Amino acid sequence: MSTVRIHRRSAAHRERGVATILVLLLLGLVVGATVFTMTGSLRGTQQRQLTVHAATAAQGAAWRGVETIRTALLELPEDRYERWANGEGWNRRDAVPATPAAAAAAAASTEPYACQGTPVRGEIAISGADAIAVPRATISEVCRLSGASTYRVTAQVTGRASEGTSATTSTVEAVYVVALPGAAAPPGGGAATLGAINIYRDLDISGGIAFTGENAVINVDGNVRLDNASITGIDTLRATGNVTIGSGIRVNTVESDGDVVLRGSSGVSQVRAKGNVRVEGGARPMSIRSDGSVTFAGGNGDVVEAKGDVMVTAGGVNISAISTQGSVRWTGSGGGAGSIRANVDIDYGGANRNPTTLVAGRNISISAGATSAHAGGRVQLSGWGHTGQVRAGGDVVLLGSASAGSITSRGNVRLEGSGAAEAVFASGSLYVSGWQGVGTGTIGGTLQRGQTGNNGIRVTVQRGYQAGVQTPAAVAVPLLAAIDIPRVRVDAYPLREAANYRFEIINGRIQVTVAHVQGIPAGTYVLGERMANNTRQPDWLCRPQDMSGTLCTRPVATICQGFSPQNSCFAHANGKWTVNGGSMARGIAWFDGNLEVANGTYVNTFIATGNISTAGAHRTMAPNWAGYASTCTNAPVTGGANANFAQLIPTNLCDTASRTLLESTLANAAYIAGGYRPNGAYGGGLIDLGASTVASGNVVAGDNLATGGSTRIDGSIIVAAQSGATGQARISGSTTINQTTGDIAFDPDALPCIGSSCGGAGTAPPTGSPEATVLWTRYR
Known part of the structure; x- marks a missing residue:
């Protein structure tokens, strides 16, 4: 059993009593030790040629190291993380002292994976991973998260691919979340925080879709099809079902619990x-x-790892490195592989x-x-090619004009x-x-000898001679973890009490x-008309007792800016509300039923128990996105008129x-649709964004979403x-879809507290055993 040790490097000032070497027992390293071990000994120019595929093999080793270290973190003593977070046992690189636990708790952040207090940075070396081609790995940062006994650990892992004097390295930086027994997971449940898109049904994206900003994430609890489109800016696509990606679509990482198909020039x-x-x-x-099989019916690849078979059926396919627990069947011509390792058979036509x-x-x-x-068994060379070195646990057969350099076999050899x-x-x-x-x-x-006169066979017959051929080391491809996309609850009904206008x-x-509106006494009003300049002006708040027909004798305030004083903003027919005007009073607006928001510019969070649709030249800015001035002082908003609501705060x-704006996750949303009716049935929840819609804020649909035309979503x-x-x-x-705009108060990753999720602050139940998950990775 190989041993990986985590320890700090020597420093001038050490904490007395802190162990400098921590021993971690890593399961499976005996198998992993041989995954990237090259076979044979190449000399001369072949050593330099190895660099062609060494870079991608080094990346594969680095990724294997990321998973190995994740497992190793689970074996540490539980007090180790708290000591690290306190600055003990480090070769420190920062001059800022560690934040005490009490101060860290007092500085709780709204971001689920933000450090509570100043993170401790330095270097803790991880040794003993050379056997899996990881010559260097270090922990560079540790900090506490908001949940009890939960920590964020950052590590750099360097993989190496080499043969002889040629060597290439690749370094991956990985951020882990470690939850010790009894820890409460951060809001959102593990690593599945909100992404740019979070869909809990099948998703179809087509057209010209652009994600602006860094690290856009799409989470889909279902199947995904990205096709017939120009899609850019997606960092990670995670799906519990199958994924199909067509030509012209760029995605950095695809993670799927089902099958993945890449087409065209994706x-x-x-x-x-x-x-x-x-x-x-x-x-x-x-x-x-892949936990299944991999098929190349076209295209190319660099590092391929599979538990099942790998098949190359198209011509001209080039792959740098393949590792599989199954077989490789390469029937396409005109391309080739740098290295192939398989636990079963290899049929190579490249x-x-x-x-x-x-x-x-x-x-x-x-x-x-x-x-x-x-090979552990038989090797057959056919066709016309030359194979420089052959080692076989069974027989070796040469057919056609195939030739070989050195042949070593524990069985028979037939030319x-x-x-x-x-x-x-x-x-x-030996048969010739x-x-x-x-x-x-x-x-x-x-x-x-088939030809008795053949004197060109210069071998020595030595009875009992045993050729030295080692059994090939088995390939072990780690099983991928299932994708966890925690469910969210969207229910407009519990939000009615938070509304400024219901x-x-x-x-x-x-x-x-x-x-909650300065300028209007809290209470219940009806909409009536005000008489001014011998004209009737609609949509004025009026106490019921002050109504005379449709006319209000003592109007309180208007919350509407129509296209003219005589135009109404609000209408209702057949269970559907319509808001259509220049703007309305800022704040949270709640509607019982379906809602259509048409022309106008609004600084509001629109909530409807039914469906929400938009039409015309429409823009909604969530209050947090718009910022304090536009929400609270009636400052003009870009692209919209300055409505006369200055006294309504x-x-x-x-x-x-x-x-400043008060903290309100609800005010991050532009639209929230759908809710559970008193009979328990779910109603509404469809959001349909029409052409020319600009939604600056989160779009939260309890059921489904449709967009079309020229649509922009800032959230x-x-x-x-x-x-x-x-x-x-x-x-x-x-x-x-852009998550980089808006006021500093805007947080596109924060969900409002809705319904039953409010009681637990959105945290998961305490864990019963240590858990370590990879939150984020990048190449360095």
């Missing part, structure tokens, strides 16, 4: 699939890891990329030559074609069918309940003393699929 760097992976057209993923190294637990068949072949061998070392017999030559060697069995139909009349959003998207109906969420037309 630009995907990394694929992680629990199902099968299929590459077509001109796609070229840098890294593929070209010799010089080098091309093949290692199989059972049999190997080569039709166009290779640099080296090492049945026209190709020669430079050297043969075999425990069994014709005039082929063998330069040198030793055999333990008989020498058989719209309902009571006894056939529009009723507006006002709360939403006091649940505005701190006028400090001139996150949630489609919760709570009605139980089937069907795809559709994002089409020309849609831009």
Whole structure:
């Protein structure tokens, strides 16, 4: 059993009593130790040629190290993380002292993975991972998270690929979240925080879709199809179902619990699939890891790891490195592999990329030559190619004009074609069918000549001779973890009490309940008309007792800016509300039923118990996105008129003393639709964003989403699929999703507290055993 040790490097000032060496027992390192071990010994120019594929092999080793260290973190004593977070046991690189636990708790952040207090930075070296081609790994930062006994650990892991004097390294920086027993997970449940899009049903994206900003994440609890589109800016796509990505679509990382298909010239760097992976057209993923099989019906690849078989059926396919617990069947011509390792069989019809190294637990068949072949069973060379080095636990057979350099076999060797061998070392017999030559060697069995006059076979017969051929090391591809996308609850009904303006139909009349608004006494109003300049002006708040027909004798305030004083903003018919005007009073507006927001510019969070749709030249800015000035002082907003609501201040959003916005996750949303009716059935939840819509804030649909035309969303998207109906969420037309804009108060990752989730502050139940998850990675 190999041992990995985590320890700090020597420093001038050490904490007395702190152990400098921590021993971690890593399961599976005996197997992992040989994953990237090259077979054979290459000399001369072949050493320099190894650099062609060494870089991607080094990346594969680095990723393997990331997973190994994750497992190792679980073996540490539970008090180790707290000591690290206190600054003990480090070779420190920062001059800032560690924040005490009490101060850290007092400085709780709203971000689930933000450090509580100043993180401790330095260097803690991890040794003992050389056996899995990880010569260097260090922990560089540790900090506490908001949950009890929960920590964030940052590490740099360097993988190495080498042979002889040629060597290449690749470094991956990984951020882990470690939850000790009894820890409460951060809000959102583990690593699955809100992404740019969060869909809990199948997703279909087409058209021209652009994600602006860094690290855009799409989480889908279902199948995904990205096709017939130009899609850019996606860092990570995570899906519990199957994923299909078409030509012209760029995604850095695809993670799927199902199958993944890459078509055309799709630009995907990394694929992680629990199902099968299929590459077509001109796609070229840098890294593929699959719990199933991998098929190349086109395209190219760099590092491929699979638990199942790997099949290359198209011509011209080039792959740097393949590791599989199954077999490799390469029937396409015109391309080739740098290295292939398989636990079962290899049937290789690709070209010799010089080098091309093949290692199989059972049999190997080569039709166009290779640099080296090492099999636990039989090796067959056919066609016309040359294989520089052959090592086999079973027989070796040469057919056609295939030739070989050095052959070492624990079985028999048969040269049945026209190709020669430079050297043969075999425990069994040697058969040469014709005039082929063998330069040198030793055999333990008989020498058989098909042509008795062939004197070019220069081998020594030594009875009992045993050729030295090691059994190839087994490939171990770690099982991928299932994707966890915690469910969210979208329910408009519990949010009614947080609304500044609540719209309902009571006894056939529009009723507006006002709360938390400076300038309007809290209470229940109806909408009436004000008489001014001999004209009737609609949409004035009026106490019911002050109504005379449709005329209000003592109007309180207007919350509408119509296209003119005589135009109404609010209408209701057949269960549907319509808001259509220049703007309305700032704040949170709640509607019982369906809602259509048409023309105008609004600084509001619109909430509806039914569906929400937009139409016309429409823009909504969530209060947090718009900022204090626009929300609280009636400052003009870009692209919109300055409505005369200066005296109406939403006091649940505005701190006028400090001139800042109060913390409100609800005010991050532009739209929230859908809710559980009193009978328990879910109603509404569809958000349909029409052409020319600009939604600056989060879009939260309890059931489904559709976009079209020229749409812009400055925030996150949630489609919760709570009605139980089937069907795809559709994002089409020309849609831009941007999470980099808005006021500093805007947090696109923060969900409002809705319904039953409020009691627990959105945290997961305490853990019963240590858990370590990879939160984020990047190449350095």
